[in-house]
Every structure is written in structure tokens, then in C-alpha cells.
Amino acid sequence: MKKIIVLGGTGFVGAHVCEKLVREGWAVTVPTRRRIKATAIMHLPNLTVLELDVNDEAALMRAVPGNDALVNLVAILHGTQEAFERTHVALPRKIAKACRVAGVKQVVHVSALGADALQPGKLPSMYLRTKSEGEAVLMQAAMGAGTSGQADFDLSILRPSVIFGAEDKFINVFAKLQRIFPVMPLAGAEARFQPVWVEDVATAVVHCLEGASPATSPRIIEAVGPEVFTLKQLVQMSAQLAGIGGGFGRPVFALPDWAARIQAKLMGLAPGEPVMSDDNLDSMKVDNISTGQQPGLASLGIIASALQPIAQDYLNSNNVKSGLMGMRSRSH
Numbered sequence: 001m002k003k004i005i006v007l008g009g010t011g012f013v014g015a016h017v018c019e020k021l022v023r024e025g026w027a028v029t030v031p032t033r034r035r036i037k038a039t040a041i042m043h044l045p046n047l048t049v050l051e052l053d054v055n056d057e058a059a060l061m062r063a064v065p066g067n068d069a070l071v072n073l074v075a076i077l078h079g080t081q082e083a084f085e086r087t088h089v090a091l092p093r094k095i096a097k098a099c100r101v102a103g104v105k106q107v108v109h110v111s112a113l114g115a116d117a118l119q120p121g122k123l124p125s126m127y128l129r130t131k132s133e134g135e136a137v138l139m140q141a142a143m144g145a146g147t148s149g150q151a152d153f154d155l156s157i158l159r160p161s162v163i164f165g166a167e168d169k170f171i172n173v174f175a176k177l178q179r180i181f182p183v184m185p186l187a188g189a190e191a192r193f194q195p196v197w198v199e200d201v202a203t204a205v206v207h208c209l210e211g212a213s214p215a216t217s218p219r220i221i222e223a224v225g226p227e228v229f230t231l232k233q234l235v236q237m238s239a240q241l242a243g244i245g246g247g248f249g250r251p252v253f254a255l256p257d258w259a260a261r262i263q264a265k266l267m268g269l270a271p272g273e274p275v276m277s278d279d280n281l282d283s284m285k286v287d288n289i290s291t292g293q294q295p296g297l298a299s300l301g302i303i304a305s306a307l308q309p310i311a312q313d314y315l316n317s318n319n320v321k322s323g324l325m326g327m328r329s330r331s332h
């Protein structure tokens with residue numbers, strides 16, 4: 001039985017990746033900073049949860065040996081420059097080292113659409129710049145830029161646009177906000193996205209591990225859905241699909257940049273994860289859609305699913321089918 005360690009396996013995408021991997025016969029190990037975060041996946045057969053912080057290099061070096069492959073899904077959306085660098089750049093560096101030392105043969109790294117390992121400095125946000133630097137670190141290792149001169153591992157980098165699914169924090173959050181508020185003041189209203197289904201992203205991870213030819217490593221794949229929407233369209237659609245406002249949704253009006261910045265600062269003061277931060281606004285200066293310069297999901301044999309029928313299902317079901325039970329019933 002092949003063994004794999006999935007960093008970030010407790011998260012939104014990670015739970016779907018883990019479920020697919022165990023179904024494909026992999027023995028999966030998931031490190032987490034807090035075991036309770038693994039509640040949705042710990043019942044899966046052949047899945048082991050390890051309580052450790054992957055940023056702790058010594059702990060990572062102990063956890064990686066014995067695995068044939070590694071998936072990295074660890075990322076943050078908000079934080080300081082230091083936090084972005086620690087999570088998106090320093091961690092990939094530690095992963096590259098741990099995989100080289102342990103002889104791990106395959107790495108799948110989930111990055112983000114808009115990242116560009118060749119020119120990180122040109123990108124508008126800390127999120128995209130550090131995602132790009134993290135890609136560059138892993139690509140150098142995969143191209144044999146290390147001391148050995150040999151490729152350390154086969155590398156696939158997935159760059160998804162915004163990801164939707166029953167547990168997403170995007171479409172669900174916009175629907176939730178519109179259940180509460182009668183109007184929606186919206187930052188970045190004209191920014192364009194190409195939403196991709198979480199099941200398609202998880203399938204892509206598995207196909208990279210099982211189907212990709214070593215000759216094409218390192219490979220970059222843009223994981224996008226079949227349609228492009230502005231943020232305003234997505235917000236309106238989330239409310240309409242959830243039946244809010246009699247199925248018409250709420251009035252959505254675009255905030256000018258200065259007002260969006262004030263809104264982001266105020267959200268940053270509230271406890272918990274902000275819906276929108278200054279850095280998110282910076283990210284939205286560039287459209288989050290396929291560049292057409294890299295292969296897409298079709299190159300992995302995946303026909304990307306459309307947003308509306310799937311989002312309608314989970315927005316309407318009002319969390320009745322939440323969690324892994326819901327994921328199961330939809331994927332059968």
C-alpha cells in the first residue's frame with residue numbers, strides 16, 4: 001500500500017483530498033496542530049492523524065520519512081508579511097528538504113491562480129507574492145537545483161481559482177451575509193473569478209499522483225471551472241440560489257476602493273477571520289481567471305463542473321447534508 005502525508009489535510013480541500021486518496025487505496029497521514037480539527041476525516045480507513053505543527057522543522061523531518069508522496073495544502077489568506085512568508089515560503093523550503101532527505105518521490109503543491117514563480121515581485125498582494133515564492137522554492141528542488149544536481153522529486157503545482165463546495169467560505173459566506181443584511185456593499189465588485197469545484201480540485205491532486213508522466217515534472221496546472229463571473233455576479237447568485245429576498249437576492253452596490261479599504265480595516269478589528277482584508281483587496285487587482293498559458297484540468301482528464309447546479313444544492317439544503325456525509329452523497 002502506497003503511503004502519503006497530506007499537510008493541510010484537515011482543511012476544506014484537504015478533507016476531500018483525503019477521502020479520495022483512501023478510496024484509491026493510499027495509506028494517508030494527516031498532521032494537524034489540533035487533533036480536533038481532524039474530526040471530519042479521522043474515521044476514514046487507513047488514515048492516521050498526527051498532532052504536530054508542520055512549521056516545526058524537526059517534527060516535519062520525523063513525520064515525512066516512510067511516505068512515497070506528499071501533498072501540501074497549507075496556506076493562510078490573512079496575516080502579516082512574516083506570517084505569509086512562514087506559511088507560504090519557509091514551509092515549502094522545509095518540505096523540499098524533508099522530502100529530499102526522506103526520498104519522497106512525488107509532491108503535489110496546491111498554490112493559487114495568479115501566482116507566478118518567475119516574477120513574484122510584480123504581483124499586487126502578499127498572498128500572491130509569497131505563494132509564488134513558495135512555488136519557486138519547490139520548483140528549484142524538483143529541477144535539481146540542489147547540491148546533488150538531481151531532481152529531488154516529481155512536482156505538480158495546482159493553481160486553483162476560488163474553490164466552491166458545501167463547506168466553502170466564499171459562496172456560503174456571501175449567502176449568509178445576505179440572510180442578515182438587507183443590502184450588500186461590495187469591495188472588488190468587478191474582479192473576475194473562474195470558480196472551480198472542490199471535488200475537481202481533489203480529483204486533480206489524485207490524478208497528478210497517479211496519472212502524470214514523470215517526464216513533464218515540474219508541471220503547473222491551472223484549476224478553473226468552465227465559467228467566468230465577476231464578484232458581484234457571484235454574490236448576487238449566492239443569494240438567488242439560496243432563495244434569499246424571495247429568490248431575487250439583495251441589492252449589491254460596488255464600493256469605491258477608499259471605502260473598501262475602510263471596510264477591510266473595520267473587519268480586521270472584529271474577532272475571528274475577516275471576510276475581506278486589505279491584502280485580499282490587493283489580490284483582486286488582477287483577475288482570478290485562467291491565463292491560458294498553462295494546462296488546465298482537461299490535461300488531467302477532468303471535465304470541470306459548473307457552479308450553479310452544485311451551489312444550488314448545498315445553499316438550498318441549508319446544511320442538512322453538511323460535512324463528509326454531504327460530500328459522500330454528492331460524489332456517488
Ligand SMILES: NC(=O)c1ccc[n+]([C@@H]2O[C@H](COP(=O)([O-])OP(=O)(O)OC[C@H]3O[C@@H](n4cnc5c(N)ncnc54)[C@H](OP(=O)(O)O)[C@@H]3O)[C@@H](O)[C@H]2O)c1
Pocket residue numbers: 007008009010011012013014031032033034037038053054055072073074075076087110111112113160161162163164170
Ligand atoms: N479555498 C479556496 O477558495 C482556495 C482558492 C485558491 C487556492 N486555494 C489553496 O488551496 C489550499 C487549501 O485551501 P483550503 O481552503 O482547504 O484551506 P483551509 O481550509 O484554510 O485549510 C488550511 C489547512 O492548513 C493548515 N494551516 C493553516 N494555517 C497554518 C499554519 N499557520 N501552520 C500550519 N498549518 C496551517 C490547517 O491545518 P490545522 O489547523 O489542522 O493545523 C488547515 O488544515 C491552500 O493552499 C489554498 O491557498 C484555496
